[in-house]
Amino acid sequence: MKNRPFIERMGFALAGLKAAWQREASFRTHCVMGLLAVAALALLRPAPVWWAVILLVVALILALELVNSALEGVIDHLHPEHHPEIKIIKDMVAGAVLVLSGTALLVALALAVDLWMQGRLF
Numbered sequence: 435m436k437n438r439p440f441i442e443r444m445g446f447a448l449a450g451l452k453a454a455w456q457r458e459a460s461f462r463t464h465c466v467m468g469l470l471a472v473a474a475l476a477l478l479r480p481a482p483v484w485w486a487v488i489l490l491v492v493a494l495i496l497a498l499e500l501v502n503s504a505l506e507g508v509i510d511h512l513h514p515e516h517h518p519e520i521k522i523i524k525d526m527v528a529g530a531v532l533v534l535s536g537t538a539l540l541v542a543l544a545l546a547v548d549l550w551m552q553g554r555l556f
């Protein structure tokens with residue numbers, strides 16, 4: 435049924451996060467890496483814009499990981515057998531996660547260079 439109350443929809447979303455945490459090792463890994471990124475921000479204390487950029491990248495990775503897991507879940511439920519087309523689709527979604535993870539590394543590198551140029555790193 436559509437248009438349920440906000441609090442009920444919030445409950446569904448939190449249940450989705452809980453299920454992803456329980457079922458998906460890669461989601462747990464990305465959560466831990468996100469916490470490490472926040473710890474690094476607290477330690478390095480860069481300008482507020484860096485907090486915004488890095489928190490945005492962390493949130494995007496977690497959100498994409500959730501979409502990846504949901505898509506894989508639907509595919510595996512509807513079509514448990516191997517199929518070359520499913521391989522391509524799953525590989526493409528994995529590629530999307532890889533693109534964003536690579537971007538996260540470049541953002542971290544840009545932050546390190548910025549802090550280094552200010553003499554606040556090493």
Ligand SMILES: Nc1ncnc2c1ncn2[C@@H]1O[C@H](COP(=O)(O)OP(=O)(O)OP(=O)(O)O)[C@@H](O)[C@H]1O
Pocket residue numbers: 458460502503506513514515516517518520521522524525528
């Ligand atoms: N039904 C299938 N048909 C063909 N190839 C598949 C199928 N399921 C998985 N694969 C191949 O195996 C790879 C890994 O798929 P899998 O479903 O195990 O996801 P995963 O990358 O382990 O994801 P996660 O770790 O997030 O669960 C896919 O990228 C694809 O290449």
